[in-house]
Amino acid sequence: MTERTMLLRDIGVNAGLPYATYLLLSYQGVPAVQALAAGSVFPIGAIVVGFVRERRVQALGMIVLAATLASMLAALYFTSPFLAQAKGSLFSALFSALLLGSLLARRPLVFHLATIGQAAEDRQQADTLWDTEPRYRRMMRRITVVWAVALLVEGALRLVLIPLLPIALFLPLSEAMSLGCLGLMMAWAWRYGSRQMEQIEAHRGDAISPG
DSSP states (O other): OHHHHHHHHHHHIIIHHHHHHHHHHHHOOHHHHHHHHHTTTTHHHHHHHHHHHHHHHHHHHHHHHHHHHHHHHHHHHHTOOHHTHHHHHHHHHHHHHHHHTTSSSSSSSHHHHTTTTHHHHHHHHHHHHHOHHHHHHHHHHHHHHHHHHHHHHHHHHHHHHGGGGOOOHHHHHHHHHHHHHHHHHHHHHHHHHHHHHHHHHHHHHHHOOOO
């Protein structure tokens, strides 16, 4: 499966199907909270299926699952459409907290995310850079902080928009904001990381050159 196919699948499962479910159930007279909760079955199901297939727990998937379930249960209990729509902001807050908390660990979460799927040689190089290069450690920690702040801002902005927009407009806009924020953060991290790695490699080259 190509990356484009995987992206389209994820958009369909996490945005398209929940949105279509909400529109269909709302048209049939189902209250907004129940319609939103029904649409959440698809992203929750995708996380569960992924866990069954891979036989391992993914921290990011568990955060999404916990945030979705928490917002849906709160919305159903308090019969609040606002809480039902706030699941994206809740996820952003939880993920941001995880990123900031990982700064207290030996290595931040961004380091582990950056090395997922790499070949053994590349992972070993990353480990060596972390142990020997202060610039590399600063780079990873700075990316972690920027990602955490960006997620908080994006989540807060979505909370502000919930009472201002009708649900049918907010749902696709919310997903677009999430994808846009993620794309901008990845683009910035790639550009910033590339520049920093060039400087690090140049510095290492000067350090080992004779004379």
